[in-house]
Amino acid sequence: MIAPSGTDKLEHLFGSFRAESLREDIYRLFNEPKYFFYLAAPKSCVLIGGRGSGKTTALKCMTYEGQDALGKTDFRTPRYVGLYLRINTNTVASFVGPELPKEEWGRLFAHFMNLALCEEATKYVIWLLEKYGEPNIDQKVNYGRICKSLTLSIASTAAELLAAIEDARLDLEVYINNFSSNRPKISPLNTPINIMMQELRKLAGHDSSYFYLILDEYENLLDYQQKLTNTLVKHSGGNYFFKVGVRDLGWRERSTINDSELLISPADYERIQIEVALEDDFADFAREVCKARLEAANAENTLGPTSVESLLPALSVRDEAVLLGVEDRIFQFREALRQSQRFSFLNEQHPHELYVFYELADQNIERAIEDVIAFREGQKSAKEKYENYAYSLLFSIAGKGAEIKKYYCGHQVLAKITFQNIRFYMQLVNACIREQAAAGLAPDKSIDPRLQTLAARHVGLSYLRELEGVSTQGGALARLILGLGRVFQILASNPIGGKPECNQFELPPTGPAIDDGVHRDATALLREAVMHLALIRTPGTKLTTENDIRSWDYMPHPIFAPYFGFSHRRKRKMTISEGDLVSLTKSPQATVKKLLGRRSNLADEALPQQMSMFDEYFN
Amino acid sequence: MSISTETELRAPPRTVHSSRELVPLAPDSVLLFGEGEERSQLPQLWKDHFQGARLIQVREASEFGQVSLDIEADRAFSLREGREIKLLLAQIPPGPVYLDITGLSHHVWIPLLRFLLDLNREVKVLYSEPGTYQAHPNPRPGEFYQLSERFRDFQPIPTFARLRSRGASLSVLIPLLGFEGARFLRLVEIEEPDDGDIWPIVGIPGFELDYPFHTFEGNADVLKKTRSYQRVDFADAACPFSLYRRLEIIRSDWPEHLMKLALIGTKPHALGAVLFALADPSVELLHDHPIRKSGRTQGAGRCHLYCISTFMQMGQ
Numbered sequence: 024m025i026a027p028s029g030t031d032k033l034e035h036l037f038g039s040f041r042a043e044s045l046r047e048d049i050y051r052l053f054n055e056p057k058y059f060f061y062l063a064a065p066k067s068c069v070l071i072g073g074r075g076s077g078k079t080t081a082l083k084c085m086t087y088e089g090q091d092a093l094g095k096t097d098f099r100t101p102r103y104v105g106l107y108l109r110i111n112t113n114t115v116a117s118f119v120g121p122e123l124p125k126e127e128w129g130r131l132f133a134h135f136m137n138l139a140l141c142e143e144a145t146k147y148v149i150w151l152l153e154k155y156g157e158p159n160i161d162q163k164v165n166y167g168r169i170c171k172s173l174t175l176s177i178a179s180t181a182a183e184l185l186a187a188i189e190d191a192r193l194d195l196e197v198y199i200n201n202f203s204s205n206r207p208k209i210s211p212l213n214t215p216i217n218i219m220m221q222e223l224r225k226l227a228g229h230d231s232s233y234f235y236l237i238l239d240e241y242e243n244l245l246d247y248q249q250k251l252t253n254t255l256v257k258h259s260g261g262n263y264f265f266k267v268g269v270r271d272l273g274w275r276e277r278s279t280i281n282d283s284e285l286l287i288s289p290a291d292y293e294r295i296q297i298e299v300a301l302e303d304d305f306a307d308f309a310r311e312v313c314k315a316r317l318e319a320a321n322a323e324n325t326l327g328p329t330s331v332e333s334l335l336p337a338l339s340v341r342d343e344a345v346l347l348g349v350e351d352r353i354f355q356f357r358e359a360l361r362q363s364q365r366f367s368f369l370n371e372q373h374p375h376e377l378y379v380f381y382e383l384a385d386q387n388i389e390r391a392i393e394d395v396i397a398f399r400e401g402q403k404s405a406k407e408k409y410e411n412y413a414y415s416l417l418f419s420i421a422g423k424g425a426e427i428k429k430y431y432c433g434h435q436v437l438a439k440i441t442f443q444n445i446r447f448y449m450q451l452v453n454a455c456i457r458e459q460a461a462a463g464l465a466p467d468k469s470i471d472p473r474l475q476t477l478a479a480r481h482v483g484l485s486y487l488r489e490l491e492g493v494s495t496q497g498g499a500l501a502r503l504i505l506g507l508g509r510v511f512q513i514l515a516s517n518p519i520g521g522k523p524e525c526n527q528f529e530l531p532p533t534g535p536a537i538d539d540g541v542h543r544d545a546t547a548l549l550r551e552a553v554m555h556l557a558l559i560r561t562p563g564t565k566l567t568t569e570n571d572i573r574s575w576d577y578m579p580h581p582i583f584a585p586y587f588g589f590s591h592r593r594k595r596k597m598t599i600s601e602g603d604l605v606s607l608t609k610s611p612q613a614t615v616k617k618l619l620g621r622r623s624n625l626a627d628e629a630l631p632q633q634m635s636m637f638d639e640y641f642n
Numbered sequence: 643m644s645i646s647t648e649t650e651l652r653a654p655p656r657t658v659h660s661s662r663e664l665v666p667l668a669p670d671s672v673l674l675f676g677e678g679e680e681r682s683q684l685p686q687l688w689k690d691h692f693q694g695a696r697l698i699q700v701r702e703a704s705e706f707g708q709v710s711l712d713i714e715a716d717r718a719f720s721l722r723e724g725r726e727i728k729l730l731l732a733q734i735p736p737g738p739v740y741l742d743i744t745g746l747s748h749h750v751w752i753p754l755l756r757f758l759l760d761l762n763r764e765v766k767v768l769y770s771e772p773g774t775y776q777a778h779p780n781p782r783p784g785e786f787y788q789l790s791e792r793f794r795d796f797q798p799i800p801t802f803a804r805l806r807s808r809g810a811s812l813s814v815l816i817p818l819l820g821f822e823g824a825r826f827l828r829l830v831e832i833e834e835p836d837d838g839d840i841w842p843i844v845g846i847p848g849f850e851l852d853y854p855f856h857t858f859e860g861n862a863d864v865l866k867k868t869r870s871y872q873r874v875d876f877a878d879a880a881c882p883f884s885l886y887r888r889l890e891i892i893r894s895d896w897p898e899h900l901m902k903l904a905l906i907g908t909k910p911h912a913l914g915a916v917l918f919a920l921a922d923p924s925v926e927l928l929h930d931h932p933i934r935k936s937g938r939t940q941g942a943g944r945c946h947l948y949c950i951s952t953f954m955q956m957g958q
Contacts, residue, residue, distance in 0.1 A: 113796045117803035196805045203725030492827025
């Protein structure tokens with residue numbers, strides 16, 4: 024029996040899935056992902072991942088504060104020092120307006136970046152001095168030289184340099200709020216950073232150290248600011264490199280201030296896409312993350328489950344079919360078999376096998392019997408038929424109005440649903456714990472598949488509602504997912520006569536001349552959808568270029584699969600035009616019918632129970 | 643002595659009137675107004691009172707942060723060109739200035755208020771509550787009213803941009819909550835505050851009896867996700883001075899912290915936040931500049947008159 028605080032403690036540990044909820048625990052609970060080795064190598068790097076992918080956590084754990092908290096680095100002779108800067112939307116939006124020409128904004132922003140990065144470096148020096156209490160650590164650093172490059176008044180210590188930088192930042196702030204005031208002296212792009220890094224090499228024990236300038240949330244930079252910062256990345260090297268954290272499609276500009284000079288991987292930077300890097304190992308990574316939390320809970324004598332597998336038991340396809348009520352669906356088939364003496368032995372087959380062939384034969388008993396016999400005899404075509412449809416037919420077993428029409432349970436399945444997003448995974452586990460508690464059950468017991476499924480639905484709905492706030496196009500994103508979710512849910516519930524497990528779409532490669540406005544709207548919609556994890560994308564069958572929306576396959580993020588009731592596995596795809604994509608956000612009822620084609624009457628089916636709140640939207 | 647100590651001894655300098663027509667207007671005064679809302683339409687009494695050069699319409703240009711005033715109607719001015727704007731405002735006839743913020747966007751009335759105070763004008767702010775809000779025909783939980791078409795995104799209010807050092811890491815985020823949970827959600831997405839640093843303020847009492855409940859319901863998801871429901875505080879939705887007082891208390895609780903005030907609730911609360919920011923330049927104002935849905939409100943409710951200059955003088 025778990026003490027009352029056991030559930031609370033587990034909830035705190037699993038409920039704190041945002042880095043901001045963890046505060047200092049972020050380091051204690053850090054699990055190093057496999058790509059961290061490449062991230063921490065002495066080379067500029069672009070780490071691409073959505074919200075909740077662990078990107079910020081990994082970057083923060085590379086900082087000197089993070090490495091110190093992890094006890095991993097002796098800063099008397101560090102291999103590397105990470106200096107972290109988060110790009111803040113409100114701050115960078117200060118550097119825009121019709122009052123100044125673009126070039127002048129560029130100069131002001133460059134100066135701001137110089138100040139910000141040099142400030143972080145200066146703070147490191149101060150931190151180092153305080154940590155080791157050795158006043159000679161920085162005695163060779165020429166602060167005067169740094170000040171000159173930043174156009175500041177001369178400083179001779181780190182503390183004085185920091186104060187001078189603060190003054191310069193205030194001067195800049197005054198100016199951008201009131202252009203009638205004196206324009207401050209500004210520093211040229213890059214030079215102060217180079218000089219700063221040269222001087223940092225003179226810190227005692229740092230002659231072989233690398234400095235990593237970590238820029239998180241790169242997508243928040245305006246386009247011209249990305250170009251400026253790309254220039255810094257391009258010209259880094261020697262003892263310093265950049266580590267950029269950005270969402271997929273958030274890195275919009277690849278050139279430097281010289282339009283013909285591009286940042287190219289791997290020459291200029293290492294590209295790490297978290298969802299790809301973790302694809303094969305994510306279940307293990309998630310298990311380790313959970314293990315750390317379970318151990319923390321158990322360390323406080325709040326006995327909990329010992330492993331995530333025991334907490335979240337899975338279901339095989341066959342067991343799931345039984346749970347969904349497959350016996351009711353094959354009652355007549357079984358009766359027919361029982362009454363026929365010749366084929367009654369076929370009743371030994373697992374009910375799901377009987378169901379699959381019965382449905383595929385359109386409930387024609389004779390044909391179904393032939394197929395079951397062929398399957399029983401191990402004929403290849405029958406086995407393939409079963410494998411192609413066994414999973415997809417699970418969606419059609421439970422009757423209309425059933426609470427659960429498909430189970431989503433088990434550590435491996437829940438890990439897949441998150442598409443390598445650790446925040447979603449923690450949310451799922453937390454939601455499972457809550458469902459368990461709400462059902463009055465102790466958290467040291469395995470969580471029932473039904474409760475896991477309800478939890479997964481809850482998380483999907485929660486994120487659907489959150490989509491409205493993730494971007495200025497949030498409302499459109501939510502409507503897009505509602506529309507696509509409905510289409511794929513209908514297709515999943517009616518697998519016979521259509522492509523089994525159709526849950527992806529591609530854009531037509533060519534077609535009639537597309538209205539520029541529609542193309543622009545569709546491109547913007549897809550970009551936002553991918554950036555904010557409404558959709559995931561994978562390279563299509565055609566040659567892939569980053570920016571060509573037609574060369575990718577798209578799918579609603581699998582986190583929505585339990586809520587809508589379609590498969591979370593990436594399987595078959597349909598074609599959706601740009602126009603229809605945009606129309607889904609404006610006239611969903613008509614567009615859903617259009618996308619279903621000859622099966623458009625299926626759109627009149629009642630919504631699943633859990634979607635009743637959107638009834639008005641679809642009808 | 644803080645302003646709030648003074649206000650504890652006297653009533654805050656505000657009056658409430660059941661309609662705009664009933665607001666007593668000082669002789670030889672000036673009105674600055676915008677017509678961005680149905681309820682910001684001027685009553686005939688006001689048009690009769692503010693004659694000629696004393697009636698000044700402020701028009702928002704399509705470019706963010708640019709306005710034109712009747713004083714020089716053909717030209718757009720940037721609210722970030724302080725000298726030019728002050729020269730323009732200096733042409734306003736002498737006497738008390740009524741700044742009617744009902745029909746003006748935040749990014750316009752806030753800098754105008756600042757400039758008027760800098761010019762030592764006697765400033766009174768007018769604000770008319772909406773009569774009713776447009777209800778959502780089929781609301782999902784937390785979505786009772788259809789108020790915004792979309793958002794422009796967070797961008798500094800002219801003259802209030804802050805270039806923060808990451809070192810100012812001790813901060814408190816104070817969202818002044820309205821009905822729209824999506825705005826609070828977006829704020830948390832953008833700012834990424836630590837959960838324990840979020841201190842929401844709800845307008846209680848609200849303009850109407852049930853409005854505070856809609857505020858809680860509309861923001862429930864984010865309040866729950868960040869656990870900030872445990873730290874909700876309250877201030878009269880229609881009183882900037884109550885909000886100011888509340889902010890002073892928070893400041894005294896967190897003297898070393900940077901305060902970030904998110905203006906996502908009522909205009910009177912936004913006004914209180916602005917007054918606080920004017921008194922404390924370290925404060926950062928955050929606003930997402932919603933594009934208002936047309937017809938989002940119908941009619942006009944009570945009209946409030948806030949004597950800003952009197953309030954500012956009380957603190958000296």
